[in-house]
Structure formats: structure tokens, C-alpha cells
Amino acid sequence: MSGSDRTPDDRDVVVSLEDVKVHFETESGFFSETETVQAVNGVNLDIYENDVVALIGESGCGKTTLGKTAIGLQRPTEGSVKYRGQDIWEARDDGKGAEIPFGNIRRALQIIHQDPGSSLNPNRRVLNTLERPLKTWYSDMSTDDREARIYGMLERVGMKPAADYAGRYPHQLSGGEKQRVALIRALLMNPDLILADEAVSALDVSLRVDMMDLLLELQEQFNTSFLFISHNLSNARYLTKKTGGRIGIMYLGQMVEIGRTERVLSAPQHPYSKVLRWATPDLTDGATDVSEPPIRDIDIPDPVNPPSGCRFHTRCPQAHEACVEQEPTLEEAAEQSNNDYAAACFRVYDESHDYWHTPPLEGVEEAPDPEEFLKDEGDSRDRRQRDN
């Protein structure tokens, strides 16, 4: 069954991140002072069975760090990451004490990298590359069964005749073929979740759609959940829309808006999501509302020293003084909206919130009357969703 037939709530949670922070200590400056980069700062995210989530945001906003943390490749500084209820890092540290051994978790959570060339061993034929994970995780499998499974998968992704491709080295494959081998290697583990980090961006534009279609077909066939990371909102829409998946928008280490693709893209509520949508004219058929980007400042703040309150307030065209002092959270915002969608912005909060009663920051226009604004937003959102 495709993901679009169900809501996330009916399905089991595969990976659950709770208040996850990932901070990196780095040395900088002439005297090698230590700095802390707040790569991920307080993210909650549940990824369900047969789920598709795409993370979007500017370079450096923490997408890769969050993705790697979700599949147990990066240890969180704070918070927990659970696989089917088992804390991944407790399993790793406790070894035998864990209900789900760390080895099973590693098998269940796979990754495909942006550059498939660098993730394939140049001295290994395709067959050897694909045999290795099966030998490790399914050591009882006979050589014939192993080969049959690998050949079947090669054919499945269009690499025919399979025996020919199985005998090739990576340098004898095109970029798209290498990416397919990387995908097969991940799928042979029967994973529950695959992190696909910019998996199509290295391919020619003409091949991207083919690869995305293949990913979606295999997602449906294998019921594998995917966490896609992308710079490109159009690709993210393509990957999530057909499967009824979600888009999560990240800004400076935080998730600022998340929900079903149509919901987020037809009527984004976070001002940062509006900027991303503005910057992707093909989502609006070139018909953007305004010619200037809806942003006050182009520069991205430093994740070593992020702004107080709402992290977007230094760039937000609608920021008020409350945004400098208080931090909107997705969890609070979700309470103000339906549980499947949330945008961490005070403008979705009701009229009693301080946002509506504190002055706008310099260069920001006076806010509209909250009662009318909230009603208009609700009406136009309903309209756009109907039209979508």
C-alpha cells in the first residue's frame, strides 16, 4: 500500500527523535579558542513505517547532521534517538543489555550518499560490493541465493544484463548507475529507513526525475521509509507528494515548519518557508506574489552564536519585539493547529500572544489586526488547499 493511503498516526514509529541537540566543539581564531557550533538545536521528529520525509533548508542549517543522527551515525549531544522504542546509543553502549541489539539497528537504518562514486570501493566489482552486506547480515544465505538476489535487484533498477553489470568496476559505470548500485546496497539490507542525502543532486537534470521515480517505486515496493535531504524544494515536492509524505523546513538547527507537502507548499505559514517558496519559481509557475525576496536581511546568522528568541527574527519581515525575547516552538504551534502540521511562528498563535501586542522591529510594518489576520489566513489556506 502506498503511504498516501494512510496517515502517520496509524503506523508504528520507526525512529523517534526527542529534543535532539547536536553541538560540535571547534577551534577557531589565532589563539585556537573553542567554539560551539549548534548544528541541531532541540528537534522532535517521528518517522513512521512506510513514511517519506524531506528535510529542506539553506546550506549549514543542520539537515545532514539531523539525518545522520536519526540513523545512528551521529551521537546527539542531548536528547534521545530511538529505533522502535530502543534508545540507539544505549544499545550501542550497553551491548547485550539492549532489547534490540545495535547490529540490528545498524542494518535497519541505511544511508545513500550524495556522491555515489566515493561510497563505492573502486577496486571492487559491483557483485562483490553488493555481496558484502549480505554476507555480513545474512551469513546463512547460499552463494546461489545471494547472486540471484543481487541479479534480481540489478534488473529491477534497469541494469540489464545483470551479469554484465555485476562484473563491472565503479569506473565502468555512469553516475546514475553508481547511484543505483548504492541504492541496491542499501535495500539489500531490508532496511526500515533509508537516509538519502542529496541523492539525486549529483545527477544530470535529465536523470534526476528517473532516479526519483525509481526511488519512489522502490519505496512503495519495499515499504521502506525514506528521509530525503535536499536543497531543492521542487525535488522535495516531487519525492514527497506522490507518497503523501511530509516536508520539514529547517532553519539554523531547528525545524520551523513540518506537514504534508501540499499543506506546507500551498500555504506556508513560517516566514522562512515563504522565502524558500519565493526562491523556487517553478512551484508557483513563476507567479510569485512579490518581486523582492520576502526577507529583511540576506545573511544567515552564525550557528555558533544564533539570535535570541525566534532564530529567524534578524531576517524576518514580520518580526516584533516578542520574537527577540521569546522562542516559538513547533510543539506549541501544533496545539494551535491540527496535529499533522505545525509552523513555529507567533503569527499562528492566537490574538492573546505577546507578539500581537509588542511593537514591530525597525523596518517592519505594523502588524494587522490579529483577529482579522488569523481569519483571512485560515480562509485563504482552505482555498489554496482546495485548489491544489
Ligand SMILES: Nc1ncnc2c1ncn2[C@@H]1O[C@H](COP(=O)(O)OP(=O)(O)OP(=O)(O)O)[C@@H](O)[C@H]1O
Ligand atoms: N563534524 C563537524 N564539526 C564541526 N562542525 C560541523 C561538523 N559537521 C557539521 N558542522 C557544522 O554544523 C552546521 C550544520 O551542518 P550540516 O552539514 O548538518 O548542514 P546542512 O544543512 O546539511 O548543510 P549542506 O546543505 O551544506 O550539506 C554547519 O555550520 C556545519 O559547519
